[in-house]
Amino acid sequence: xxxxxxxxxxxxxxxxxxxxxxxxxxxxxxxxxxxxxxxxxxxxxxxxxxxxxxxxxxxxxxxxxxxxxx
Numbered sequence: 001x002x003x004x005x006x007x008x009x010x011x012x013x014x015x016x017x018x019x020x021x022x023x024x025x026x027x028x029x030x031x032x033x034x035x036x037x038x039x040x041x042x043x044x045x046x047x048x049x050x051x052x053x054x055x056x057x058x059x060x061x062x063x064x065x066x067x068x069x070x
Contacts, residue, residue, distance in 0.1 A: 002035070003028045004062055005051025012051030019049065032061045037069045046070070 001023045005012025007030050019026045025043070029035050040046055046066060050059045 001026045001047045001049065002062065002066075003049055003051075004030070004059055005054045006030055009051045009053065011053070015049055015051060019047075023047070029062070031058060032065055035062060035065065037065065040066070040070060043070075 001019045003016050016028050
């Protein structure tokens with residue numbers, strides 16, 4: 001699971017906590033450049049969620065990068 005949002009965001013921190021209870025592989029990133037695609041190779045399913053104030057263009061950039069590289 002990829003969680004996109006500010007490292008100082010209480011909302012995003014809560015999303016990470018919830019995701020960690022359900023999924024053992026949770027990656028918290030603030031922006032696309034924080035994402036290490038090599039850590040995602042071999043996963044059958046990858047989920048994306050984001051904090052309430054995360055811009056749509058930022059979420060789309062991560063999604064597009066995943067589609068392009070996985």
